[in-house]
Amino acid sequence: MSEGTKIRVESEALRGFCVRALRRMDVPEEDARITADVLISADMRGTSSHGVARLRRYVNGLRDGTMIAQPETEIVAETPTTVLVDAGGGLGQPVSFRAMEAAIEKAEAYGSGFATVRNSNHFGIAGYYAMMALDHDCIGLSMTNASVLVVPTFGGDAMLGTNPISVAAPAGQEWPFVLDMATSTVPRGKLEVYQRLEKPIPLGWATDETGEPTTDTGHVLKNLKERAGGGLLPLGGAGELLGGHKGYGLALLVDVLCGVLPGAAYANLVYPKDDEGNPLPSAIGHFFGAWRVDAFRPVDAFEDAMDDLQQRLKNAPKAEGQDRIYIHGEKEYEEAEENARRGVPLNPKVADDLRALGDELDVEYDLA
Amino acid sequence: MSEGTKIRVESEALRGFCVRALRRMDVPEEDARITADVLISADMRGTSSHGVARLRRYVNGLRDGTMIAQPETEIVAETPTTVLVDAGGGLGQPVSFRAMEAAIEKAEAYGSGFATVRNSNHFGIAGYYAMMALDHDCIGLSMTNASVLVVPTFGGDAMLGTNPISVAAPAGQEWPFVLDMATSTVPRGKLEVYQRLEKPIPLGWATDETGEPTTDTGHVLKNLKERAGGGLLPLGGAGELLGGHKGYGLALLVDVLCGVLPGAAYANLVYPKDDEGNPLPSAIGHFFGAWRVDAFRPVDAFEDAMDDLQQRLKNAPKAEGQDRIYIHGEKEYEEAEENARRGVPLNPKVADDLRALGDELDVEYDLA
Numbered sequence: 001m002s003e004g005t006k007i008r009v010e011s012e013a014l015r016g017f018c019v020r021a022l023r024r025m026d027v028p029e030e031d032a033r034i035t036a037d038v039l040i041s042a043d044m045r046g047t048s049s050h051g052v053a054r055l056r057r058y059v060n061g062l063r064d065g066t067m068i069a070q071p072e073t074e075i076v077a078e079t080p081t082t083v084l085v086d087a088g089g090g091l092g093q094p095v096s097f098r099a100m101e102a103a104i105e106k107a108e109a110y111g112s113g114f115a116t117v118r119n120s121n122h123f124g125i126a127g128y129y130a131m132m133a134l135d136h137d138c139i140g141l142s143m144t145n146a147s148v149l150v151v152p153t154f155g156g157d158a159m160l161g162t163n164p165i166s167v168a169a170p171a172g173q174e175w176p177f178v179l180d181m182a183t184s185t186v187p188r189g190k191l192e193v194y195q196r197l198e199k200p201i202p203l204g205w206a207t208d209e210t211g212e213p214t215t216d217t218g219h220v221l222k223n224l225k226e227r228a229g230g231g232l233l234p235l236g237g238a239g240e241l242l243g244g245h246k247g248y249g250l251a252l253l254v255d256v257l258c259g260v261l262p263g264a265a266y267a268n269l270v271y272p273k274d275d276e277g278n279p280l281p282s283a284i285g286h287f288f289g290a291w292r293v294d295a296f297r298p299v300d301a302f303e304d305a306m307d308d309l310q311q312r313l314k315n316a317p318k319a320e321g322q323d324r325i326y327i328h329g330e331k332e333y334e335e336a337e338e339n340a341r342r343g344v345p346l347n348p349k350v351a352d353d354l355r356a357l358g359d360e361l362d363v364e365y366d367l368a
Numbered sequence: 369m370s371e372g373t374k375i376r377v378e379s380e381a382l383r384g385f386c387v388r389a390l391r392r393m394d395v396p397e398e399d400a401r402i403t404a405d406v407l408i409s410a411d412m413r414g415t416s417s418h419g420v421a422r423l424r425r426y427v428n429g430l431r432d433g434t435m436i437a438q439p440e441t442e443i444v445a446e447t448p449t450t451v452l453v454d455a456g457g458g459l460g461q462p463v464s465f466r467a468m469e470a471a472i473e474k475a476e477a478y479g480s481g482f483a484t485v486r487n488s489n490h491f492g493i494a495g496y497y498a499m500m501a502l503d504h505d506c507i508g509l510s511m512t513n514a515s516v517l518v519v520p521t522f523g524g525d526a527m528l529g530t531n532p533i534s535v536a537a538p539a540g541q542e543w544p545f546v547l548d549m550a551t552s553t554v555p556r557g558k559l560e561v562y563q564r565l566e567k568p569i570p571l572g573w574a575t576d577e578t579g580e581p582t583t584d585t586g587h588v589l590k591n592l593k594e595r596a597g598g599g600l601l602p603l604g605g606a607g608e609l610l611g612g613h614k615g616y617g618l619a620l621l622v623d624v625l626c627g628v629l630p631g632a633a634y635a636n637l638v639y640p641k642d643d644e645g646n647p648l649p650s651a652i653g654h655f656f657g658a659w660r661v662d663a664f665r666p667v668d669a670f671e672d673a674m675d676d677l678q679q680r681l682k683n684a685p686k687a688e689g690q691d692r693i694y695i696h697g698e699k700e701y702e703e704a705e706e707n708a709r710r711g712v713p714l715n716p717k718v719a720d721d722l723r724a725l726g727d728e729l730d731v732e733y734d735l736a
Contacts, residue, residue: 079479081449082663111447112480116664139629154693156685169624177624179617185610204610211687229685235611236603238687242553242572243603247611249547249696252681256537256545260673261507261664267680295450296484296629305628312635313620317524317597319579319606325523328617 007351008343009367015040017354018055020363022091025062026069031094038093038124043346044339045332049189050125053350056357057122058091066279067091067121076118076263081106083115084262089281092123092144100129100288104136107290116262117286122146126166127180127332133290134170137299141289142166145258147271147282149224150184151231152252153238153245156211158224158231159267161284162187163254168329170293172303174310178329183250184232191221191232204237206230213238257287375719376711377735383408385722386423388731390459393430394437399462406461406492411714412707413700417557418493421718424725425490426459434647435459435489441466444486444631449474451483452630457649460491460512468497468656472504475658484630485654490514494534495548495700501658502538505667509657510534513626515639515650517592518552519599520620521606521613524579526592526599527635529652530555531622536697538661540671542678546697551618552600559589559600572605574598581606625655 018036023029035058043051061067071088073095078084083102087095099115106113123129126142133140146161162182169177185205194201200215208214209229223230235247259266264285271282293302310327318325339345346354351367358365386404391397403426411419429435439456441463446452451470455463467483474481491497494510501508514529530550537545553573562569568583576582577597591598603615627634632653639650661670678695686693707713714722719735726733 077664079660079663082479082659084664110478111450112482114480114659139624151687152681152684152693154687154690155681156687156690159681159684167621167624169628177620179621181611181614181617183614185604202609207687211690235614236553237610241570242605242610243549243615245694245696246549246551246603249549252545252677252696253535253547255677256507256535256674260537260670260677261659261661263665263669263673266673266677268684269680291450291482291629292447293629295447296445296452297631301631302628305631305634306624309620309623309628309634312637313520313523313527316520316527316636319519319522319524319575322522322524322579325520326613328613328620 005348006345007348009346009351011040011044011344013367014052014344017358017363017365017367018052021055021059021357021361024361024363025059027062027091028070031091034097035091035093038097038128040344041128042125043344044336045125045127046335047125047332048345048347048350049187052346052354054122054124056353059357059361061121064279066281081110081113085115085117087117087120089119090121092121092286095120096123096129096286096288097132099286100132100140100142100290103288104133104138104290107138107292108136111295112289112291114287114289116258116288118262118264118283119281120264120284120286121282123286125180126164127168127178129288130166130168130180131176131178134168134176136290137170137293138290139293140168141287143254143258143287145255145264145266145270145284148268149188149232150234150251151207151211153234153240153248156209157229158227160248160251160255161270162232163251163258165250165254169306170299170303171306171310174307175327175330175333177306177310177327178332180328183235183247183254185235185237185247186232188221188224188232191217195221204233206232207238254287258285261287374713375716377714377719379408379412379712381735382420382712385726385731385733385735386420389423389427389725389729392729392731393427395430395459396438399459402465403459403461406465406496408712409496410493411712412704413493413495414703415493415700416713416715416718417555420714420722422490422492424721427725427729429489432647434649449478449481453483453485455485455488457487458489460489460654463488464491464497464654464656465500467654468500468508468510468658471656472501472506472658475506475660476504479663480657480659482655482657484626484656486630486632486651487649488632488652488654489650491654493548494532495536495546497656498534498536498548499544499546502536502544504658505538505661506658507661508536510654511622511626512654513623513632513634513638513652516636517556517600518602518619519575519579521602521608521616524577525597526595528616528619528623529638530600531619531626533618533622537674538667538671539674539678542675543695543698543701545674545678545695546700548696551603551615551622553603553605553615554600556589556592556600559585563589572601574600575606626653629655
C-alpha cells in the first residue's frame with residue numbers, strides 16, 4: 001500500500017548528516033557511523049519505519065537521558081561460545097553490532113557463537129545483524145524484545161513487544177534467505193500507514209480494550225498510546241482457532257531469550273517510567289547467534305542446495321491469480337538494488353523533519 | 369474439540385507392548401525403549417496424533433524397508449559445539465535422543481551445542497527433545513522437516529512440511545516454558561478430527577487445488593493424499609494480509625536448518641518414491657540445540673525471572689469472556705499429571721489396532 005511519492009537522497013550525504021547529528025549529541029564517531037548505517041540500511045531495504053525517521057527519537061533519548069551517548073558497556077559473563085554484554089543504556093546499534101561480531105568470532109573458533117545484550121535500546125532492523133553473518137559463511141540469528149504492544153492469547157491488555165526474529169542464511173546464485181519478522185500479525189507502523197490513509201484495518205490485526213478484534217485503526221492507536229487496553233494481535237490472530245497462541249508463543253520465546261536470559265527487562269517491565277511518569281532507560285535486551293555452515297557441510301554444497309530449494313519454491317505452481325512465489329529477503333534485496341541506483345527513498349515529511357532537526361542541532365543538512 | 373471417550377491403559381504395560389513390538393522387528397532394546405518413551409510421552413501430554421497410534425506406521429516402515437531396524441549411524445562432521453549425524457535410515461527417535469544428548473554435552477562443555485541429523489525418519493513430538501535440556505539447566509531447541517503438506521504464500525501446491533519448532537526453558541515454581549508448534553496454522557491431524565466429526569474446517573486452515581482457502585475438510589484431505597494440489601496454510605493463513613508469509617518463512621527456516629544444513633532432503637524432495645511409485649526412505653533431517661543458562665546468568669536468577677514473567681502474563685487482564693491466559697507447555701504438563709494418575713488415554717480404535725498389531729506380530733498385548 002503506497003503512501004505517495006518519496007523523494008530520493010544520496011546515501012553518503014544522508015549518512016554524513018546522521019553521523020554529524022549523533023556526533024553533536026556526543027556519540028563517539030564509530031558508534032555514530034554504525035547507528036547511521038543500520039538506519040540507512042532499513043530505508044534502503046524498504047523498512048522506512050526503522051530508518052532515518054527514527055533519528056529524532058534517538059536524539060530525543062540522548063537529550064532526555066534515557067539513552068547514554070558514551071555508555072560504559074561491560075562484559076558480564078563469557079564462555080567459549082557465549083557472551084553477555086551490559087549496554088550501559090547506550091544506543092542499541094553499536095552494542096548490537098559488536099555483540100554480533102563477537103558471536104561470529106566465537107562461531108569461527110568453535111562452530112557456533114551467541115551474544116546477549118541487556119540494558120540496551122532500540123537496535124533498528126533485526127535483519128541487519130543476522131545478515132552480518134553472511135560475509136563469514138555463517139547462518140545468523142538476531143532477536144530483540146521491544147515496547148509493549150501485543151496482547152497474549154485470551155488477554156485484554158498488551159503485555160509483550162512485537163519481538164522480531166531474524167535468521168539469515170547464505171545462498172549461491174540466489175539471494176541469501178533473510179527472514180526478518182515481527183511475531184505480531186503486523187507492526188504498529190502498519191496501523192499508522194492505515195491511519196494516514198484513513199482506512200480501517202483488517203480484522204485480525206488488533207483488539208480493542210474489551211479484547212475483541214476491531215477494524216477501528218485510530219481507536220487501537222489511541223489505546224496503545226494511552227495504554228488503555230487491547231493492542232496488536234500475535235501472528236495467527238485472536239484466540240487459538242487460527243494459531244494465535246503460536247504467534248504469542250514466539251513473542252514469549254523472544255522475551256525469554258532477550259529479556260530473561262540476559263537479565264534485561266521483559267513483558268510490561270520494558271520502557272519503565274519513574275514515579276512522576278518520566279521515561280527511564282528502556283532496559284530492553286537482544287539475542288544474537290551464528291553457526292558456521294562448514295561446521296556441518298562444505299559451504300559450496302550448502303549454497304547449491306539453498307539455490308535448489310529456492311528455485312523449487314519459485315518454480316512451484318502458483319495459486320490462481322498469482323504469478324510469483326517469493327523467498328524471504330528477495331523483495332528487500334531487489335528494493336535495495338534499485339535504491340542503490342536511484343538514491344535512498346524518503347517520505348517528504350521525514351526529509352522535512354531531518355532538516356528541522358539539523359536546524360535545532362546546528363548541524364548542516366546538505367541533502368539534495 | 370472432543371472425539372469421545374478414551375480408554376485408559378497402564379503406562380508401563382503400554383511401554384512393554386511397544387518395546388516388544390519393535391524388538392520383534394529387530395530394533396535393538398535401547399532403541400525400542402527410546403522410541404516407546406517418545407511415543408507414550410506424546411499420549412501423556414495430549415498429542416495423541418504423535419503417540420502410540422504411530423506404532424503401526426513404524427512397524428510398516430520397518431517391514432517395507434523404508435525404515436532400518438539396525439541402521440549404521442555415522443558422525444559425518446564435528447566441531448567443539450556442533451555435530452552432524454547420518455541416521456542411516458533408522459527410526460527417528462533413537463538418533464534424535466542421542467543427538468540431543470550430544471548437543472547438551474557440548475553445551476555443558478562450551479556454553480552452547482548443536483546437533484543436526486540427516487537420513488532420518490519421523491521423530492515423534494519435537495518437544496520431547498527440547499525438554500531433555502531442562503534436566504541439565506539448559507534451554508533446549510528441536511526442529512524437524514516433514515512430509516509435504518504446506519503451501520508457500522501465493523503457491524498452489526504443498527511444497528513444505530508442517531515443520532515444527534520447539535523450545536523449552538526451565539522455570540522455578542512454575543512449569544517450564546515449552547513451545548512446541550507446527551509452523552502451519554494447524555497440523556493435518558486437526559483436519560482428520562474435523563473429518564471424523566463431519567465438520568467443515570475454518571477458513572484459513574487450508575486451500576483447494578486452485579489455491580483458494582476452503583472449508584471442505586474431506587476435499588483437502590483427499591487432495592493431500594493424492595498430491596492433487598492445495599494443502600495446509602502456513603501460520604498466518606493465505607496471502608500476506610494476516611502474515612501468512614511469516615508462517616511460510618518459519619517453515620522455510622526449519623527446512624534450511626533441518627534439510628539443507630545437514631544435507632538431508634528438503635521441500636518436495638522428502639519422502640521420495642522410486643520409479644514404480646514405491647516409497648523410499650524419507651531422508652528427512654532434524655536440528656537440535658542447547659544453551660547452558662548459567663553461561664549467561666545464575667540459574668536461580670533465571671528461574672525466578674521466568675516465574676515472574678509467567679505470573680505477569682497469567683495475572684494480566686483477560687479479554688471479555690476469557691478467564692485464563694496460558695503459558696506454553698502448561699496445558700500439556702497439567703494433562704500429563706492427570707494421565708499419570710489415571711493412565712494413558714487411548715482412542716478405543718487405537719487400542720483395537722494395537723491389539724491387532726500384537727496378533728500380527730505374535731506379540732502379547734496385555735493391556736487392561
